[in-house]
Amino acid sequence: MAETTLKTLIDKFRGRPEWQHTDPAVRAEAVLRLPASDRELILALAREDPDARVRRAAVKRIDELALLVEIAGSDADAGVRDEAAGRVAHAALHAQDEAAAQAAVAGLTDPRHLASVAKSAQHAAAREAAIRALADPKVLASVVREAQDARARTLALGRIEDAATLLALAQNLEQKALAVAAVDRLSDNAALAAVAAKARVPAAARRARARLETGEPALPPAPTPPPPVDDESERRAYEEARAALEREVSAAREREAVARAAKEAEVLRQADQAAIETRGTLAALLAEAEALVSQELAAARAAFQGLETRWREAAKTVEAGELGSRFDEIAASLRARADAARAEIAATQRSHVEALSALAERAEALVAADTHASLRDTDHALREIKEALERPGHFPSRRDRDQLLARLESARKKLYPLLQQLREDADWKRWANVSVQEELAQRAEKLRDEPNLDRAGAALRELEHSWRQAKEAPKDKGETLWTRFKAARDEVRAKVDAHLAKQAEEHAANLKKKEALCEQAEALAESTDWVKTAEALRALQAEWKASGPVAHAISQRVWERFRKPCDRFFTRFQEHREERGREWEQNLHKKEALCERAETLAASTDWEEAAAGIKQLQAEWRAIGPVKKSRADAVWQRFRAACDLFFDRYKNRDAHARDAARQAREGICTELEALAPADARPAEPPADLVGRVQAAQTAWRQAGGLPQDEIAALDQRFLTARDRLLEVFPRAFEGSELDPEASRKRGEKLVARVEALLAELQPAKASEAQSAMDLAARLRDALASNTIGGREAVEQRWQAAANELEAAQTAWKRLGPIPGADGRALVTRFESACRRFAEQRPKSERPRADAQRPERPRRERERSDPRSERRPRR
Numbered sequence: 001m002a003e004t005t006l007k008t009l010i011d012k013f014r015g016r017p018e019w020q021h022t023d024p025a026v027r028a029e030a031v032l033r034l035p036a037s038d039r040e041l042i043l044a045l046a047r048e049d050p051d052a053r054v055r056r057a058a059v060k061r062i063d064e065l066a067l068l069v070e071i072a073g074s075d076a077d078a079g080v081r082d083e084a085a086g087r088v089a090h091a092a093l094h095a096q097d098e099a100a101a102q103a104a105v106a107g108l109t110d111p112r113h114l115a116s117v118a119k120s121a122q123h124a125a126a127r128e129a130a131i132r133a134l135a136d137p138k139v140l141a142s143v144v145r146e147a148q149d150a151r152a153r154t155l156a157l158g159r160i161e162d163a164a165t166l167l168a169l170a171q172n173l174e175q176k177a178l179a180v181a182a183v184d185r186l187s188d189n190a191a192l193a194a195v196a197a198k199a200r201v202p203a204a205a206r207r208a209r210a211r212l213e214t215g216e217p218a219l220p221p222a223p224t225p226p227p228p229v230d231d232e233s234e235r236r237a238y239e240e241a242r243a244a245l246e247r248e249v250s251a252a253r254e255r256e257a258v259a260r261a262a263k264e265a266e267v268l269r270q271a272d273q274a275a276i277e278t279r280g281t282l283a284a285l286l287a288e289a290e291a292l293v294s295q296e297l298a299a300a301r302a303a304f305q306g307l308e309t310r311w312r313e314a315a316k317t318v319e320a321g322e323l324g325s326r327f328d329e330i331a332a333s334l335r336a337r338a339d340a341a342r343a344e345i346a347a348t349q350r351s352h353v354e355a356l357s358a359l360a361e362r363a364e365a366l367v368a369a370d371t372h373a374s375l376r377d378t379d380h381a382l383r384e385i386k387e388a389l390e391r392p393g394h395f396p397s398r399r400d401r402d403q404l405l406a407r408l409e410s411a412r413k414k415l416y417p418l419l420q421q422l423r424e425d426a427d428w429k430r431w432a433n434v435s436v437q438e439e440l441a442q443r444a445e446k447l448r449d450e451p452n453l454d455r456a457g458a459a460l461r462e463l464e465h466s467w468r469q470a471k472e473a474p475k476d477k478g479e480t481l482w483t484r485f486k487a488a489r490d491e492v493r494a495k496v497d498a499h500l501a502k503q504a505e506e507h508a509a510n511l512k513k514k515e516a517l518c519e520q521a522e523a524l525a526e527s528t529d530w531v532k533t534a535e536a537l538r539a540l541q542a543e544w545k546a547s548g549p550v551a552h553a554i555s556q557r558v559w560e561r562f563r564k565p566c567d568r569f570f571t572r573f574q575e576h577r578e579e580r581g582r583e584w585e586q587n588l589h590k591k592e593a594l595c596e597r598a599e600t601l602a603a604s605t606d607w608e609e610a611a612a613g614i615k616q617l618q619a620e621w622r623a624i625g626p627v628k629k630s631r632a633d634a635v636w637q638r639f640r641a642a643c644d645l646f647f648d649r650y651k652n653r654d655a656h657a658r659d660a661a662r663q664a665r666e667g668i669c670t671e672l673e674a675l676a677p678a679d680a681r682p683a684e685p686p687a688d689l690v691g692r693v694q695a696a697q698t699a700w701r702q703a704g705g706l707p708q709d710e711i712a713a714l715d716q717r718f719l720t721a722r723d724r725l726l727e728v729f730p731r732a733f734e735g736s737e738l739d740p741e742a743s744r745k746r747g748e749k750l751v752a753r754v755e756a757l758l759a760e761l762q763p764a765k766a767s768e769a770q771s772a773m774d775l776a777a778r779l780r781d782a783l784a785s786n787t788i789g790g791r792e793a794v795e796q797r798w799q800a801a802a803n804e805l806e807a808a809q810t811a812w813k814r815l816g817p818i819p820g821a822d823g824r825a826l827v828t829r830f831e832s833a834c835r836r837f838a839e840q841r842p843k844s845e846r847p848r849a850d851a852q853r854p855e856r857p858r859r860e861r862e863r864s865d866p867r868s869e870r871r872p873r874r
Helices: 002-013 024-033 039-048 052-059 065-074 078-094 098-106 111-120 124-133 137-146 150-159 163-172 176-185 189-198 202-214 232-292 297-315 322-372 375-390 398-449 453-469 475-524 530-546 552-602 607-623 629-651 653-675 689-702 708-728 740-761 772-787 790-813 820-840 848-852 858-864
Strands: none
Touching (some): 039 052, 065 098, 078 111, 137 150, 322 375, 322 398, 398 453, 530 552, 607 629, 653 689, 653 708, 708 820
């Protein structure tokens, strides 16, 4: 991660423009983004860049037609030439000025581009110029087929002289005029015959046949329109020649049309007489056919067959037209009548067969049921089988008739003995029912003493049902038993009816109570006082259970009426609870999101912004609604813990900032120390060593501050690690701002400069060899200086020297590191020289501001300058 950051910082400090990048793809993208004002640069790149991709991108930015034509004819790369030619073709297609379009066409040489211009150029002059420049018959043929302008297609056709191409156009063109013009250009009879046989346009085929019959020679190629000239006389001559050629072609076509019309008229005259006679015959046949429509179907069908044969023989030589349509309608009508009659007969027969098949199946089912069959059903089946056998009716085939009648006869033989058996069983059952009826009568008489009338009514209904099952009995016994049963039944019925009447009154009273409960429930169905309404409805439900029964017929209806408002309310209550649960869940999600954001801000070191964010989160927390009680305390404790953690860190933010700065600086030192070898000097330095060291210096300057004792130790550690790398890999830093040798040389120059400055300002010491005369002269000069402006000159000299010393100190701060003993010696010499300058400078010559304001410590000055390099104090 650290290595990637160092590389990014290195690339950021490089200021080279992208159009000078070593990667051609980067240069090409940069050329496309260059402003239009850099025209000269774009032209230079289009002509001189060594990579074809860059030149092609530059060509896309050029609009000058002459330059594009030049590049299209001279560039070494085919792609660049094609790009330039394409832009020239685009200018020829879409230029607003006609002269510009013609100039663009003059610069084109590729037949593809010329054909494109000839097909769809905006100006007619450009299209004609492109057609004049084309010579390939295939390309000209494509212009004939695809050009948007009819004149351009005609001119392109006039330029074609290849016979095969003309033949293909004559056969395949869909434009009538062009196809006929292509036929007129053909001179080979075989080609004309091919066109007459396979031409897509009928007019071209007719023209080819006409030329074969008349032997008319081919027309000469149409003269190509000359390019625009200024001489009006030449233009008029060309127009007259073209008009004469067009008149000659029109006259030839008119002669051909007259001859063809005369020949067709003679043929038609000979055919008309025979057609008239045939049409008369057809009319007579149609009248006979119409007379058959009203006759009986069988006779009409027989007569129409011979009539239809005569009609076909007569209609072979003439077009029947409306007569044929009417005759076909009569034939279709007769066929439809015959088909309908056959379908009706077939349907009747199928229905008859289906009915008899169903009867056979029913009889066979009765036979299979044996004694379990019904006496009545068996008797009816035998009667229907007897009638079907006596009058069998019509069948679709004899085989169907024989099969069905055999099945019916077999079923009749089996049903007859079964019927006898069933009759005997019925007689026995009547005698058996006598004992059953006696038992039912006894049970009915016992019901007279039943105290439970509800039970008595139910038992009476059961007895009546059982009596109906056993009602058949011998007449002499059955009437007596019925009278006995009916008397007991009527007596019990009277008691049950009285009981039911009283019960109906009770049910009516209960119904009123239940309806009142229904009304109260309906009034509460839409209530929103959820808890009280739920309790009220539960109380109504308890009253409902205690209100007693109602009539069975309306019991379900009144219960559904009561249950509907109850269900309505409790459904709404459940939806309300679910909605409240969803709202609590949403509020929980919102508060959990606030907790996550608070936990993120709790670890932030951007104190003011984080404090504002925490306060904003607290305001948002108060605006959010409640959550479920079981979850409320946990989420609140989580949010509060995050806020408390941040404000605890906020109170101790200075200590946290120092910890962060300490960790950052220790990490930078660790990174640099890891780059240095552990023992012997390696043969090769680490990858991108210079960039990583520069990035480390930048990160060191941007790290936070620390107490003086800690920053001093870390500064010493950082400088030691960096100087160790400079000592071990000095050649890796050559040419960079960290080059130790270059820094040493510049440092020596600065030290020599300051020491020379001190030498100039020091007064010369009197030697023994000096004469008294020289000393007197110097005293006179000094006296003169003190009296005649001498003090101002001294002040100016010291001020100039102070400015020069300040410049030297600024340059010294910008020096790269100088490791080793040489570096320490230079630092000592420079600081000693600066100190001597300050000591030797007269107090009266020092600036008043400097005297009043204490000088900042050297480490604080270096820290304020991001370009300064810290060095250990000595």
